[in-house]
Each structure stands twice: as structure tokens, then as C-alpha cells.
Amino acid sequence: xxxxxxxxxxxxxxxxxxxxxxxxxxxxxxxxxxxxxxxxxxxxxxxxxxxxxxxxxxxxxxxxxxxxxxxxxxxxxxxxxxxxxxxxxxxxxxxxxxxxxxxxxxxxxxxxxxxxxxxxxxxxxxxxxxxxxxxxxxxxxxxxxxxxxxxxxxxxxxxxxxxxxxxxxxxxxxxxxxxxxxxxxxxxxxxxxxxxxxxxxxxxxxxxxxxxxxxxxxxxxxxxxxxxxxxxxxxxxxxxxxxxxxxxxxxxxxxxxxxxxxxxxxxxxxxxxxxxxxxxxxxxxxxxxxxxxxxxxxxxxxxxxxxxxxxxxxxxxxxxxxxxxxxxxxxxxxxxxxx
Amino acid sequence: xxxxxxxxxxxxxxxxxxxxxxxxxxxxxxxxxxxxxxxxxxxxxxxxxxxxxxxxxxxxxxxxxxxxxxxxxxxxxxxxxxxxxxxxxxxxxxxxxxxxxxxxxxxxxxxxxxxxxxxxxxxxxxxxxxxxxxxxxxxxxxxxxxxxxxxxxxxxxxxxxxxxxxxxxxxxxxxxxxxxxxxxxxxxxxxxxxxxxxxxxxxxxxxxxxxxxxxxxxxxxxxxxxxxxxxxxxxxxxxxxxxxxxxxxxxxxxxxxxxxxxxxxxxxxxxxxxxxxxxxxxxxxxxxxxxxxxxxxxxxxxxxxxxxxxxxxxxxxxxxxxxxxxxxxxxxxxxxxxx
DNA sequence: TTGAAAGCGATACCAA
DNA sequence: TTGGTATCGCTTTCAA
Numbered sequence: 001x002x003x004x005x006x007x008x009x010x011x012x013x014x015x016x017x018x019x020x021x022x023x024x025x026x027x028x029x030x031x032x033x034x035x036x037x038x039x040x041x042x043x044x045x046x047x048x049x050x051x052x053x054x055x056x057x058x059x060x061x062x063x064x065x066x067x068x069x070x071x072x073x074x075x076x077x078x079x080x081x082x083x084x085x086x087x088x089x090x091x092x093x094x095x096x097x098x099x100x101x102x103x104x105x106x107x108x109x110x111x112x113x114x115x116x117x118x119x120x121x122x123x124x125x126x127x128x129x130x131x132x133x134x135x136x137x138x139x140x141x142x143x144x145x146x147x148x149x150x151x152x153x154x155x156x157x158x159x160x161x162x163x164x165x166x167x168x169x170x171x172x173x174x175x176x177x178x179x180x181x182x183x184x185x186x187x188x189x190x191x192x193x194x195x196x197x198x199x200x201x202x203x204x205x206x207x208x209x210x211x212x213x214x215x216x217x218x219x220x221x222x223x224x225x226x227x228x229x230x231x232x233x234x235x236x237x238x239x240x241x242x243x244x245x246x247x248x249x250x251x252x253x254x255x256x257x258x259x260x261x262x263x264x265x266x267x268x269x270x271x272x273x274x275x276x277x278x279x280x281x282x283x284x285x286x287x288x289x290x291x292x293x294x295x296x297x298x299x300x301x302x303x304x305x306x307x308x309x310x311x312x313x314x315x316x317x318x319x320x321x322x323x324x325x326x327x328x329x330x331x332x333x334x335x336x337x338x339x
Numbered sequence: 340x341x342x343x344x345x346x347x348x349x350x351x352x353x354x355x356x357x358x359x360x361x362x363x364x365x366x367x368x369x370x371x372x373x374x375x376x377x378x379x380x381x382x383x384x385x386x387x388x389x390x391x392x393x394x395x396x397x398x399x400x401x402x403x404x405x406x407x408x409x410x411x412x413x414x415x416x417x418x419x420x421x422x423x424x425x426x427x428x429x430x431x432x433x434x435x436x437x438x439x440x441x442x443x444x445x446x447x448x449x450x451x452x453x454x455x456x457x458x459x460x461x462x463x464x465x466x467x468x469x470x471x472x473x474x475x476x477x478x479x480x481x482x483x484x485x486x487x488x489x490x491x492x493x494x495x496x497x498x499x500x501x502x503x504x505x506x507x508x509x510x511x512x513x514x515x516x517x518x519x520x521x522x523x524x525x526x527x528x529x530x531x532x533x534x535x536x537x538x539x540x541x542x543x544x545x546x547x548x549x550x551x552x553x554x555x556x557x558x559x560x561x562x563x564x565x566x567x568x569x570x571x572x573x574x575x576x577x578x579x580x581x582x583x584x585x586x587x588x589x590x591x592x593x594x595x596x597x598x599x600x601x602x603x604x605x606x607x608x609x610x611x612x613x614x615x616x617x618x619x620x621x622x623x624x625x626x627x628x629x630x631x632x633x634x635x636x637x638x639x640x641x642x643x644x645x646x647x648x649x650x651x652x653x654x655x656x657x658x659x660x661x662x663x664x665x666x667x668x669x670x671x672x673x674x675x676x677x678x
Numbered sequence: 679t680t681g682a683a684a685g686c687g688a689t690a691c692c693a694a
Numbered sequence: 695t696t697g698g699t700a701t702c703g704c705t706t707t708c709a710a
Binding site: 010053055056057058059060062063066068077078079081084085087088091100101102103105119121122123124145146231232233235236258261262265266268269287288290291292293 | 349392394395396397398399401402405407416417418420423424426427430439440441442444458460461462463484485570571572574575597600601604605607608626627629630631632
């Protein structure tokens with residue numbers, strides 16, 4: 001390893017250039033694999049760069065080219081298998097593209113999202129991927145001014161900001177309700193987050209209400225599991241708080257599989273039989289629903305595909321194809337052993 | 340909203356300066372809230388900046404000051420409640436510090452980690468937080484050359500790269516094994532990932548073997564649940580593949596709670612009683628362990644605290660306190676209903 | 679196939 | 695309290 005003259009200063013292309021007696025410009029081309037540079041020269045430069053411990057400065061590149069190489073992504077929570085899968089789908093699809101994901105978490109709050117978007121925009125992302133279709137006016141203003149492609153995911157908003165890759169959370173519940181009705185269940189309860197904080201959860205709730213009404217079932221009872229994000233524990237606590245009279249309902253439709261799992265295990269502790277005394281359904285096809293004995297009736301979503309398709313949209317847009325796309329990845333009802 | 344002369348060009352401090360008839364330097368100071376700028380001037384500049392839709396360019400700042408404002412973090416997987424909690428602990432503790440996290444996922448592979456570290460370093464992070472204490476030689480070389488603070492988390496490496504915030508995965512298993520032995524269980528099996536890919540899992544395995552030997556128990560049988568990351572499904576499949584003879588063991592020590600949950604439910608499907616026929620233990624105090632009926636015996640880790648303490652270390656280091664710190668956050672055995 | 683000059687937008691430093 | 699000048703490392707553009 002060669003020591004550079006001033007040990008505190010970083011090694012730049014200029015240093016490499018001096019070492020091989022070439023111009024920085026040629027070094028720049030060589031390191032990027034430019035074909036116009038003599039192969040032998042390229043090899044020499046590569047070797048010398050490695051020897052000097054040269055590290056490419058993406059910040060300088062981003063500054064010069066006015067392209068950050070970042071794609072900003074907001075997720076409600078990273079501690080959620082489905083959102084994590086979407087992130088992985090994005091990451092995998094973007095690998096090798098030179099684009100790097102800049103992740104922020106909104107904690108299911110549109111106000112936090114607004115703050116986060118402001119912060120992310122100062123990094124000059126080349127595109128922005130937002131989970132959900134609900135935003136504050138200020139967020140919409142920021143995005144309008146930013147003039148970069150925006151993709152909303154996990155929803156099908158009425159008035160998209162740009163592109164969309166998602167599915168209808170409301171429609172997704174129709175099959176679940178139809179299934180329950182076909183089994184003779186009439187008295188339904190919905191267990192989900194209280195506030196307007198979780199818009200996708202609220203959409204599912206509305207979907208259940210609409211589907212029940214359409215099938216002529218009595219009004220659906222709402223059970224409050226607390227503020228989003230609602231967890232396994234929240235589901236279990238809500239049922240435990242109600243006690244054995246939870247079985248006065250025929251079926252408990254839960255906003256997500258973790259909540260359903262909590263409810264299922266709370267029922268067990270109460271000595272209730274699922275689905276004998278009470279049917280339970282979830283949403284999202286989380287691992288816990290599939291592994292649980294009994295297996296939880298759920299709705300499969302295509303979390304990884306949402307990420308992958310969003311990456312496709314990005315590729316299109318960066319290739320100059322700016323027509324707004326709306327991609328519905330759908331969802332599928334998955335009968336289990338709890339209904 | 341005022342239109343700027345060339346609508347495709349971004350609004351810069353110079354534009355704001357011209358608009359208020361001041362120098363860019365004063366605008367820079369004003370926007371950063373520099374006290375030496377006349378309060379009235381500051382207000383004027385702020386207003387005009389907002390009016391022009393000025394967005395601060397962090398890339399340019401990062402370039403000029405040679406400080407990126409990034410802290411790079413590698414996690415084995417983001418789809419893991421404990422790692423996600425650590426990330427959240429970091430995020431929360433760093434909020435308002437002006438530092439932004441740059442997240443990368445290694446997929447439990449040190450080779451992928453090496454690649455990722457190389458990529459992250461081109462963004463000039465001011466510090467690097469690595470999950471785990473095992474790295475390739477090339478990774479160590481890269482880190483040495485980068486001359487930035489490094490924190491290894493979730494482990495207590497023998498030869499740390501810099502700072503450490505973690506706990507001993509091996510020691511954490513001693514209480515679990517002692518508990519099982521005290522209940523009269525002698526024939527133990529360990530269910531975890533096969534390869535060397537999951538070093539923390541391997542440390543737990545070694546911890547079980549060592550603790551069993553120390554207590555005079557017969558050799559521990561290893562059961563292979565496949566490549567890391569091992570999931571609920573892997574745990575369930577491993578037990579299903581073995582069948583009822585799994586109950587020839589007294590206790591099944593699992594590398595994590597999700598694996599234990601999978602094993603528990605597979606046992607149920609086999610008609611086995613847990614803990615009557617077989618005791619089961621997990622690791623990590625995941626929600627699923629606490630909500631499950633029966634509750635799974637586990638080990639509580641301080642995932643959020645790891646993140647928070649790592650942020651403390653960063654603050655210290657940036658304040659000039661460079662002495663290497665090793666912080667052991669420990670772990671606690673949590674008896675449940677499966678043992 | 680290679681090089682010289684200019685400039686991306688902000689701020690450190692020195693001056694007034 | 696404010697301003698002028700130089701500069702961070704790289705790449706675009708034009709020239710040789």
C-alpha cells in the first residue's frame with residue numbers, strides 16, 4: 001500500500017492521474033469502463049487506482065451531473081413483512097441499475113410523511129415512491145414542485161399523483177365476506193385500527209361494510225384495536241377485553257393476519273373453539289397465518305410484485321416513457337381453517 | 340408563485356440572493372438560521388425563498404463540506420422484527436441530528452455485505468454500522484481505508500473493528516439450557532440454519548452445546564432447518580419431515596421464536612402435546628412468542644436499545660470522543676408455557 | 679485515443 | 695452585519 005502525501009486528504013482521480021501520468025479526464029473515462037480508452041491504459045489506471053486505495057466519490061458525481069442516483073421510498077413501517085417484501089422486490093429489481101434506495105418510515109402518519117418527504121427531497125432523489133394514496137396538501141405541493149416521477153403503491157387512489165402500483169383494499173374484502181356468508185355467518189364484526197391513521201385498514205373496513213350490505217347481512221360491528229399499527233398483541237387484547245361474549249358474533253373479520261392471530265389465540269385462552277364458536281379471518285397472507293394451526297383464512301397480496309412492478313415503472317420513466325401508469329396487482333382470497 | 344427565468348433550471352441560493360438584492364453568502368447564512376444575520380433580513384430571505392419554491396440542495400452541501408450527513412447501516416434482513424426495531428431505535432435517536440440513515444440489506448451473506456459496504460462507502464457516509472462481527476478480509480480492508488467510525492452491533496466480536504453495541508449470543512443460551520435441565524430434560528436437539536451463513540445463529544448453537552456439556556447432558560443433536568434466514572415455515576417443515584419421532588427428544592431448542600413457532604404448530608398437527616411430549620424454546624422475544632397460546636419460552640433481546648445506544652456512540656464520536664466503546668446490552672431468559 | 683477548461687451549488691475563509 | 699473569492703471532485707463540452 002502506497003502512502004499518499006497528505007494522509008488526511010482523500011485520494012482523488014487527480015491523484016490517480018498524476019500517478020499514471022495521464023489526465024484526470026482519462027482516469028474518469030477509464031474507471032467508468034469507457035470503450036474509447038485504450039484497454040492497456042484502462043488496466044494500468046484500474047490497477048493504480050486500486051493500489052492507491054481510490055474510492056469513487058458518488059457525492060461529487062451526483063453534484064456534477066445533477067443526478068443523485070437515489071430513489072426515495074416511504075413505508076408506513078419497516079417492521080411489517082409485507083412492506084419489507086415490497087422493499088426487497090424494489091431492491092432486487094433495481095440491483096445493478098446504479099440506483100440506490102433511500103428509505104424513510106412514516107409511522108402511518110401523513111404528517112410524518114410530509115416531514116419525511118421534505119427531508120428526502122433535499123437529497124435530490126430521481127423519483128419518489130410513496131406507500132398509500134393519502135397525503136397532506138403540503139406534501140402534494142412539495143411533490144408538484146419537485147418535478148420528479150412519483151409512484152403511489154399499495155393503493156389505487158382516485159386522483160393519483162403520478163403512477164400507481166397497488167390494489168383495491170376495499171374490493172379485496174368482498175370475497176372474504178362472500179365466503180363467510182356462504183358458510184351461514186351473518187353477524188360480522190370487524191377488528192381494526194381506530195383512527196383514520198391507517199388508510200389502507202380503513203379501506204378494508206369500508207369494503208367489509210359495503211360487501212355485507214350488498215349481501216343483505218345485518219350491520220357490521222366495529223371493534224377498536226387501538227392506534228395503527230395494530231399488532232398481534234392489540235388483536236389479542238381487544239378480544240380478551242371483550243371476553244367470551246365475542247362468540248355472540250358469527251365471524252370476526254380482522255384488518256390483518258397478525259391481528260387475526262392475536263384474536264385467535266385470545267379465543268383459545270377463553271376456551272372458545274375456532275371456527276366452531278367463532279370464525280376468524282385475516283389479511284395479507286403473512287407467514288403466521290399459513291403456519292398457524294389452525295391455518296388462518298386470509299387474503300394473499302403481492303407485496304414483492306408491487307416492488308418489482310414499481311421498479312419496472314421507474315425503468316420506463318427513465319427511458320423517457322412518461323405516460324402515467326396504473327398497475328393493479330390484485331389480491332386473492334385464501335380459505336384457511338379458521339372459517 | 341413566481342416563475343423563474345428558465346423553468347427547467349432549479350432555484351438556487353443565487354436566485355434567492357438576486358431576488359432580495361443580497362449576496363448568496365448572506366442567503367446561505369440566513370437559511371441556516373445564522374444569528375449574525377439581521378433578523379429582518381433573515382425573515383425577508385426566508386419568505387422569498389419559500390415564494391420562489393427554493394429547495395435546499397443537500398448534495399451540494401455534502402460536496403462542499405465533505406460531510407454527507409449519512410450514516411450507513413447494514414442489516415441481515417429488514418423483514419425481521421428485531422432488526423427492524425434496532426433500525427427504529429437508531430432512526431428515533433438520530434431524529435433532529437441532521438443525520439440520515441442509508442440502509443442496506445446483506446441477506447445474511449458476508450460476500451453480499453462486502454459488496455454493499457463498497458457501494459455505501461461511495462456515498463461518503465460519516466459512520467458505518469454493521470450488524471454482526473464476521474466480515475470478509477476485503478470488507479475489513481475497505482473499512483480500514485475509509486477512516487470513518489465503525490460500530491458492530493448484535494454481537495460481541497473478539498477483535499472489534501471499532502465500537503461495539505451487542506450481546507453474547509452464545510452466553511444468552513446458557514439460561515435456556517439450565518432451565519431445561521432443571522425441568523429434567525436431558526435429550527436436547529437444536530433446530531437452526533445449516534450453513535455458516537448465520538453467524539449469530541451459529542453462536543447460539545455453540546452456546547447450547549457448551550452449556551449442555553457443562554451440565555453433563557448428553558450431546559445435543561443438530562437439526563438442519565435450511566439456509567438462513569430460517570423462517571416459521573422452515574421450522575414447521577423440519578419438524579413435519581421428522582414426524583412423531585421428534586418426541587424422542589425431551590426438548591427442542593430453536594434458533595429463533597419464528598422457528599420455534601413453526602415447530603410448535605407442526606407438533607400440534609402431529610397431535611403432540613407441548614410441553615408434555617416435547618419442550619420447545621425460542622429466541623428473540625418476538626410478538627408471536629408472547630401472543631401464542633401456549634406462550635413460547637424465549638430470550639428477550641434489547642433490539643431497540645441496540646439502535647439507541649449505537650446512536651449514543653455516534654454522538655460521542657462526533658463530539659470528538661474516539662475511545663473505542665464496547666457496550667453489552669445483555670439479554671434475559673423468559674420462561675413461557677412451552678417448557 | 680487523449681486532454682484543457684468550465685462549472686454544478688454550496689460554504690470556509692478572509693475582508694470590509 | 696454583509697460580501698468577494700476560491701474551492702470541494704467529477705464530468706460535459708469542445709478541441710487536438
